Amino acid sequence: MLRWSARIDPPWSLDAWRAAARLGLAAGVAPEQIDWLEGTDASLLDAPALAGAPMSGDAGGAAGPRVSKAFLELAASVLCHRDPQRLPLLYRLLWRIAHGQREVLSNPADADVQRAHALAQAVRRDAHKMKAFVRFREVPGEDDAFIAWFEPDHHIVDRVAPFFARRFAGMRWAILSPSRSAYWDGSSLSAGPGAQRSDAPADDSREELWRTYYASIFNPARLNERMMRQEMPVKYWKHLPEAALLPRLVRDAGTRVEEMHAREAVAPQRRIPEAPLLPSAAAARAADTLPDSLALQRHRAAACRRCALWEPATQTVFGEGPADARVMLIGEQPGDREDLSGRPFVGPAGKLLDRALGEAGIDRSTLYLTNAVKHFRFQRRGKVRVHQRPDREHVQACRSWLAGEIEQVRPDTVVCLGATAASALLGASFRFSEGRGQWHTLHDGTRALVTVHPSWVLRQGDGPAADAAYQVLLADLLKLAGDARP
Numbered sequence: 210m211l212r213w214s215a216r217i218d219p220p221w222s223l224d225a226w227r228a229a230a231r232l233g234l235a236a237g238v239a240p241e242q243i244d245w246l247e248g249t250d251a252s253l254l255d256a257p258a259l260a261g262a263p264m265s266g267d268a269g270g271a272a273g274p275r276v277s278k279a280f281l282e283l284a285a286s287v288l289c290h291r292d293p294q295r296l297p298l299l300y301r302l303l304w305r306i307a308h309g310q311r312e313v314l315s316n317p318a319d320a321d322v323q324r325a326h327a328l329a330q331a332v333r334r335d336a337h338k339m340k341a342f343v344r345f346r347e348v349p350g351e352d353d354a355f356i357a358w359f360e361p362d363h364h365i366v367d368r369v370a371p372f373f374a375r376r377f378a379g380m381r382w383a384i385l386s387p388s389r390s391a392y393w394d395g396s397s398l399s400a401g402p403g404a405q406r407s408d409a410p411a412d413d414s415r416e417e418l419w420r421t422y423y424a425s426i427f428n429p430a431r432l433n434e435r436m437m438r439q440e441m442p443v444k445y446w447k448h449l450p451e452a453a454l455l456p457r458l459v460r461d462a463g464t465r466v467e468e469m470h471a472r473e474a475v476a477p478q479r480r481i482p483e484a485p486l487l488p489s490a491a492a493a494r495a496a497d498t499l500p501d502s503l504a505l506q507r508h509r510a511a512a513c514r515r516c517a518l519w520e521p522a523t524q525t526v527f528g529e530g531p532a533d534a535r536v537m538l539i540g541e542q543p544g545d546r547e548d549l550s551g552r553p554f555v556g557p558a559g560k561l562l563d564r565a566l567g568e569a570g571i572d573r574s575t576l577y578l579t580n581a582v583k584h585f586r587f588q589r590r591g592k593v594r595v596h597q598r599p600d601r602e603h604v605q606a607c608r609s610w611l612a613g614e615i616e617q618v619r620p621d622t623v624v625c626l627g628a629t630a631a632s633a634l635l636g637a638s639f640r641f642s643e644g645r646g647q648w649h650t651l652h653d654g655t656r657a658l659v660t661v662h663p664s665w666v667l668r669q670g671d672g673p674a675a676d677a678a679y680q681v682l683l684a685d686l687l688k689l690a691g692d693a694r695p
């Protein structure tokens with residue numbers, strides 16, 4: 210039997226595999242005639258390359274048979290598996306599709322089909338673990354640069370890297386693994402060779418925060434050690450700082466379950482879809498000092514996926530301030546800086562707000578500051594993320610978080626900064642130009658003052674229009690200061 214060799218490099222490349230498979234089919238080379246080689250591995254005994262096989266013209270011609278999108282998607286996943294047998298397996302399936310078994314994929318009892326699905330499933334599980342267990346560490350001496358070390362079972366780094374690029378778009382990072390690395394410079398992804406564990410920083414201050422956070426949010430009712438070991442295999446534990454806490458948390462779980470049940474009677478739990486990926490330092494700090502119910506909400510909001518805004522954003526930006534604040538300020542949504550830091554009103558609009566509050570004699574540290582929408586909505590223009598107004602559906606989806614904050618803090622007064630916050634609280638029919646600068650009353654009797662948004666003031670530039678806009682904001686804040694409730 211004539212033998213041919215086909216090299217797939219990199220070994221998970223769908224394009225490389227398809228090119229070889231097309232050649233094989235066009236030359237009528239049967240599955241058992243091909244030696245599949247991965248990457249750059251070479252052997253002196255390699256059969257001649259498949260590219261040299263003469264075309265036979267059968268089996269669908271040079272273009273190969275038409276295969277379904279489902280087959281290509283399955284192949285793309287299967288190729289990421291480390292099993293060397295995946296390459297002949299896929300070719301065998303393709304060969305069968307091309308030779309009269311077009312519907313083979315829809316036969317769940319077929320051994321090849323079963324094997325392919327099992328491999329794809331293992332790859333999906335591995336990808337899921339990578340998304341959940343990668344922990345970035347700060348690179349010492351560099352601003353905003355992070356490195357993570359991760360040991361996947363399969364060739365999934367290229368496949369999962371775009372997820373991290375979306376999730377952590379605002380920072381520069383590298384994910385190193387033994388056979389492949391991914392880099393994000395803030396605007397583009399690239400891949401590199403494998404690395405060593407020692408290439409990634411060993412520890413940083415974030416880990417302490419993560420530990421604090423983990424202890425404060427740990428949900429003992431979900432504790433099921435077997436499940437936990439399955440979901441977080443011991444091999445990952447050594448890279449997870451919170452793992453150091455597990456023995457103590459497991460020991461204390463009984464008492465904490467009782468405490469939690471007592472609390473739940475007061476604050477009904479909302480369902481969380483998934484645990485947050487990486488809590489910000491701000492989340493860790495705030496969760497530590499807030500009363501439980503607000504801390505719990507902050508934690509749940511960190512995993513919120515009720516609308517589409519969570520995905521491209523870095524993190525949920527929950528409200529911040531004393532849990533017994535008398536006044537709550539509500540903005541529209543976090544901006545670029547807020548998205549990166551996890552804290553509301555820390556960017557340019559926040560600076561302007563600080564100035565106006567100062568002039569009105571209001572101490573920011575006495576206020577609870579939050580937003581109508583908790584994720585940053587933006588459009589990417591080159592390297593810049595440009596603010597995009599949230600739609601009604603986002604405000605609607607996010608309203609229960611805001612309502613929860615109001616319920617817990619119970620302020621006497623809320624201040625709506627801009628039309629988005631005003632319509633979130635006073636209804637979509639609220640006419641901003643008529644109601645601005647005036648007191649209104651919410652359903653529960655809380656009074657509400659509506660004023661302009663500091664970003665609107667900033668957008669006026671720096672001429673007389675900007676001064677006038679600033680005076681509007683200041684006048685309303687003075688009204689707030691002067692009208693303080695007895």
Ligand code: URA
Nearest residue numbers: 540541542543553554
């Ligand atoms: N604009 C807002 O509405 N909220 C912020 O947190 C920052 C800017």
Ligand code: SF4
Nearest residue numbers: 513516583584606607
């Ligand atoms: Fe959830 Fe609000 Fe974020 Fe939408 S914007 S995902 S509702 S927290």
